[in-house]
Amino acid sequence: MKNPFRNEWLLLAALGVGYVAAGFALSLYHDYVLLAVSTDSGSMVQAIWTTAHGYGVLYLPWLGGSYLGDHFSPLLLLLVPFYLLIPHAGTVLFLKSLSIGLVAWPTYLLARHWMRDRRAALVCALVPLFYPTILSQHFNQINPDHFILPPLLFSFYFFETGRIRPFLLFALLALGAKETVAGAIFMFGVYALLRRMRWNRVVLPMLVATAFFAGYYFFFGPYCSAGGELPSLRYLDHLGGSRAEIARTLLTTPWALCRPFFWQKADKLIYALLVLAPVGFLPPLLGLPSLVALPDFFVNLIGPPGFSVLRWHYGMVIGAFFCLGSIDAIARLARKAQARWGGRAELLLSCGLLCACLGGLGSIINPRDWRPGPGHRARQEVLSLIPPQASVLSSDDLYLRLAERLEVVTWEKYLDLYQRQKNPRPAADFDYVIVNALYYGEDPQVGELVARLLKSPDHALIYHRDGMLLIKRKPGSD
Numbered sequence: 001m002k003n004p005f006r007n008e009w010l011l012l013a014a015l016g017v018g019y020v021a022a023g024f025a026l027s028l029y030h031d032y033v034l035l036a037v038s039t040d041s042g043s044m045v046q047a048i049w050t051t052a053h054g055y056g057v058l059y060l061p062w063l064g065g066s067y068l069g070d071h072f073s074p075l076l077l078l079l080v081p082f083y084l085l086i087p088h089a090g091t092v093l094f095l096k097s098l099s100i101g102l103v104a105w106p107t108y109l110l111a112r113h114w115m116r117d118r119r120a121a122l123v124c125a126l127v128p129l130f131y132p133t134i135l136s137q138h139f140n141q142i143n144p145d146h147f148i149l150p151p152l153l154f155s156f157y158f159f160e161t162g163r164i165r166p167f168l169l170f171a172l173l174a175l176g177a178k179e180t181v182a183g184a185i186f187m188f189g190v191y192a193l194l195r196r197m198r199w200n201r202v203v204l205p206m207l208v209a210t211a212f213f214a215g216y217y218f219f220f221g222p223y224c225s226a227g228g229e230l231p232s233l234r235y236l237d238h239l240g241g242s243r244a245e246i247a248r249t250l251l252t253t254p255w256a257l258c259r260p261f262f263w264q265k266a267d268k269l270i271y272a273l274l275v276l277a278p279v280g281f282l283p284p285l286l287g288l289p290s291l292v293a294l295p296d297f298f299v300n301l302i303g304p305p306g307f308s309v310l311r312w313h314y315g316m317v318i319g320a321f322f323c324l325g326s327i328d329a330i331a332r333l334a335r336k337a338q339a340r341w342g343g344r345a346e347l348l349l350s351c352g353l354l355c356a357c358l359g360g361l362g363s364i365i366n367p368r369d370w371r372p373g374p375g376h377r378a379r380q381e382v383l384s385l386i387p388p389q390a391s392v393l394s395s396d397d398l399y400l401r402l403a404e405r406l407e408v409v410t411w412e413k414y415l416d417l418y419q420r421q422k423n424p425r426p427a428a429d430f431d432y433v434i435v436n437a438l439y440y441g442e443d444p445q446v447g448e449l450v451a452r453l454l455k456s457p458d459h460a461l462i463y464h465r466d467g468m469l470l471i472k473r474k475p476g477s478d
Contacts, residue, residue: 011122012104012122016101016102016105019101019104019129020097020098027096027138028090030139030370031142031400034372035397035398036139036141036397038141038399038400038401038403039141040141041403042403042408043403044076044142044144045404046408047059047076049403051077052087058074061406061407062414065224068220069222069223073144073178074176076144079095096138097138099150100138100149103153104128105154107128108122109157110156110328113160113161114327115327115330115346117347123353124327127354128149128319128323128324130354130357130358131357132274132275132278132311132319133315135361140312141313145177145313145314146313148178148181149320151170152184153324155185156292159171159205162201164200164201171205172208179213182216185209189201189205190291194288217243259302261301271300271301272297275310278353278356278357279356288328289325289328290326293317293318296314299314300315326353330350330353333349374466374467375466379436381463381465382398382468382470383398385432389405389406391405391406391429391432392405392430392432393408393430393434394411395434395435395468427453428453428458430473431473433453435469437467458474460472460474
């Protein structure tokens with residue numbers, strides 16, 4: 001007898017391959033050819049490069065230690081063998097698109113678990129792939145968030161179906177992608193409570209998430225950080241400058257946590273509407289799985305302005321679980337509709353949900369992002385003048401193309417180290433210094449450093465065109 005699942009899986013696989021190929025092509029063109037700003041992408045590629053070449057575990061020289069001191073992302077180590085197989089930044093870009101495409105697999109399994117119509121489940125598998133906060137990540141900078149969803153969604157699938165051991169395995173893998181996943185795992189317990197599951201399924205995810213959160217923020221993270229404090233705490237500067245000050249503020253004036261929301265209330269409300277729009281065409285379409293998205297959604301609403309940029313990486317968990325909430329709600333609404341009027345509404349509502357996601361893509365697509373920016377040819381020429389092993393103080397837009405070396409840092413990271421009094425390597429010690437006037441032409445600190453280099457007898461300006469400056473340290477200079 002013919003297997004009724006076979007064609008569905010083949011179709012899902014074919015759609016997935018096409019989606020990943022298209023996403024990778026967009027990513028490669030946007031990040032590597034158009035030379036989009038790539039501070040995060042460069043950091044990821046450099047951390048993988050230093051690991052592959054034996055300099056340390058996800059070691060970033062400009063950070064003074066492992067990337068694990070900034071974010072708990074040991075899952076990135078799984079990318080190293082693939083990079084060794086094809087040692088090119090494009091390999092990491094491909095793995096990012098592959099990870100996003102794999103979201104369809106656990107989504108399909110969950111839809112099949114909740115729905116009776118297999119065609120509707122297949123349509124639902126595509127829904128998160130075209131959700132604005134997820135699709136946009138193909139042309140966003142590489143970040144550990146891009147590797148969260150496959151293990152997190154698989155862990156939710158096994159949790160939903162009562163298979164505790166595989167749930168724990170994939171939950172730990174998801175926690176290994178980034179420490180912020182702890183909030184989502186904790187909400188698995190709240191979801192189980194409201195679904196009236198057995199007590200062990202309520203308590204277990206809460207215990208795992210709480211133990212992990214405490215272990216990272218109070219022990220492992222500070223240990224890996226070069227300065228003993230987590231760099232990510234800079235996002236909570238309004239609460240204090242250290243973990244102790246932040247804890248004291250939260251205990252004495254907890255409402256201070258929400259101040260950034262009121263400082264940017266209009267922008268945050270617009271962000272909330274844009275995030276909810278694809279799944280909000282019918283109010284009942286936010287089912288209980290949407291609860292898992294709430295910690296990330298809350299953090300984005302009260303966080304710095306960058307957290308509420310729809311195209312940035314902060315909304316992946318939000319998009320995925322709002323989609324799952326809608327799929328679960330569609331299954332429940334369809335069962336009620338069938339009991340009252342007969343027929344099946346699953347396929348129709350699933351297609352409506354997919355169309356709503358496609359309709360929201362206008363909020364993330366800007367045609368200007370797909371045209372060469374000012375000075376594109378000049379930037380290409382600057383790259384051609386820099387030897388592979390030279391140390392570079394780079395403009396932010398060239399970091400990805402220069403990341404596969406030991407000594408490279410962007411102006412953004414360099415100035416951030418100065419502001420935090422970390423005493424970075426002097427600019428004069430780099431073999432090459434690149435300045436893009438488009439980004440730092442009016443920055444007084446950059447202007448002062450560049451003026452010093454231009455006056456120095458040990459340095460020479462070897463390229464100046466379309467706002468791009470390339471300063472070279474003369475051989476033999478100390």
